[in-house]
Amino acid sequence: MTNKGAPALPAIEVRGLSKKYGPTGILEDVSLTVSPGEVYALTGPNGAGKTTLMRTMTGLAFPTGGEVRILGRNIHTDGTRARAHMGAVVEAPAKFYPQFTGTENLQIHANLAAMAPGRERITRDRIREVLALLELTRMADRKVSEFSLGQRQRLGVASAILNDPKVLILDEPTSGLDPLGIGLIHRIVTSLATSGCAVVLSTHHLREIATYAHTVGILTAGRMVDTVDLKQRHAAYRFRVDDPVLAAAALEKLPFVKKASTRMPYAIAHLTDVGSVPDTLAHLAKEGIRVYEASPDLFDLYEYYRDRVEQH
Numbered sequence: 001m002t003n004k005g006a007p008a009l010p011a012i013e014v015r016g017l018s019k020k021y022g023p024t025g026i027l028e029d030v031s032l033t034v035s036p037g038e039v040y041a042l043t044g045p046n047g048a049g050k051t052t053l054m055r056t057m058t059g060l061a062f063p064t065g066g067e068v069r070i071l072g073r074n075i076h077t078d079g080t081r082a083r084a085h086m087g088a089v090v091e092a093p094a095k096f097y098p099q100f101t102g103t104e105n106l107q108i109h110a111n112l113a114a115m116a117p118g119r120e121r122i123t124r125d126r127i128r129e130v131l132a133l134l135e136l137t138r139m140a141d142r143k144v145s146e147f148s149l150g151q152r153q154r155l156g157v158a159s160a161i162l163n164d165p166k167v168l169i170l171d172e173p174t175s176g177l178d179p180l181g182i183g184l185i186h187r188i189v190t191s192l193a194t195s196g197c198a199v200v201l202s203t204h205h206l207r208e209i210a211t212y213a214h215t216v217g218i219l220t221a222g223r224m225v226d227t228v229d230l231k232q233r234h235a236a237y238r239f240r241v242d243d244p245v246l247a248a249a250a251l252e253k254l255p256f257v258k259k260a261s262t263r264m265p266y267a268i269a270h271l272t273d274v275g276s277v278p279d280t281l282a283h284l285a286k287e288g289i290r291v292y293e294a295s296p297d298l299f300d301l302y303e304y305y306r307d308r309v310e311q312h
């Protein structure tokens with residue numbers, strides 16, 4: 001029997017997770033699913049429980065209730081196999097031996113990673129490649145005690161991606177990084193996701209994350225209060241036209257427009273596919289509507305987040 005046509009197994013599945021420290025509830029009934037190739041950003045106020053959730057997802061902390069599955073395997077009862085294809089940094093900055101060099105520290109991680117079932121040895125070339133990717137070649141043979149905070153942060157990401165993971169979990173990977181370092185981490189995460197890796201990262205940088213995450217989970221006081229599908233939000237386009245009401249009525253008729261509305265001086269169209277913008281423009285012109293400007297109607301995650309957090 002084949003499972004052709006069956007939905008792909010989620011790479012990460014968190015179901016009804018709760019966690020207490022003593023009598024204090026930190027997480028309550030948290031669920032989330034991340035598919036292969038998806039970037040899931042976890043955000044929320046300080047103390048909301050993001051680090052606790054990520055520590056529990058990687059098996060470093062145990063839940064009071066619920067479960068975590070990585071590639072179908074329970075991280076708490078089948079940890080060795082669940083972690084075989086996982087990379088993670090959940091301490092900031094990641095812990096390294098300060099008296100050893102960057103390369104030596106990665107070699108230690110490589111040796112540990114190679115002990116996972118079904119995993120091959122990580123070569124010296126791969127270590128060099130990952131150091132170059134994180135722009136750490138210059139620091140490769142220096143002791144970690146000589147690394148800056150940002151360099152240690154990048155070495156943490158290097159160690160997490162060393163074994164070419166299918167699941168990557170990063171707690172605030174861009175904290176302490178300069179603007180170019182932040183861009184570098186974004187590019188690396190995007191490229192891993194493009195090749196099928198499922199990524200969960202926590203962050204407070206909402207406007208940046210909105211440009212490349214697929215999903216944003218908002219955690220407040222230990223509860224997942226909202227999950228935002230950014231793909232859906234990005235398919236809105238706005239057109240500055242001479243008559244927005246007329247334009248919205250014309251846009252409504254198009255098969256690839258899910259919804260049209262006005263926000264003066266714009267007509268807003270929610271498209272099924274951003275590739276249909278040229279056809280939309282052609283249609284507006286045919287209807288005699290003059291278009292002065294057409295641009296993505298970017299979803300303001302910061303505004304949305306503020307509203308959602310203030311409600312709780």
Ligand SMILES: Nc1ncnc2c1ncn2[C@@H]1O[C@H](COP(=O)(O)OP(=O)(O)OP(=O)(O)O)[C@@H](O)[C@H]1O
Pocket residue numbers: 021026044045046047048049050051052053
């Ligand atoms: N080992 C622990 N023992 C007791 N309480 C803890 C422990 N670890 C975390 N907490 C508490 O759990 C709550 C959530 O902390 P956590 O670090 O998960 O939040 P966070 O969302 O990651 O915060 P931040 O954005 O500030 O990093 C806090 O109130 C914290 O004091």
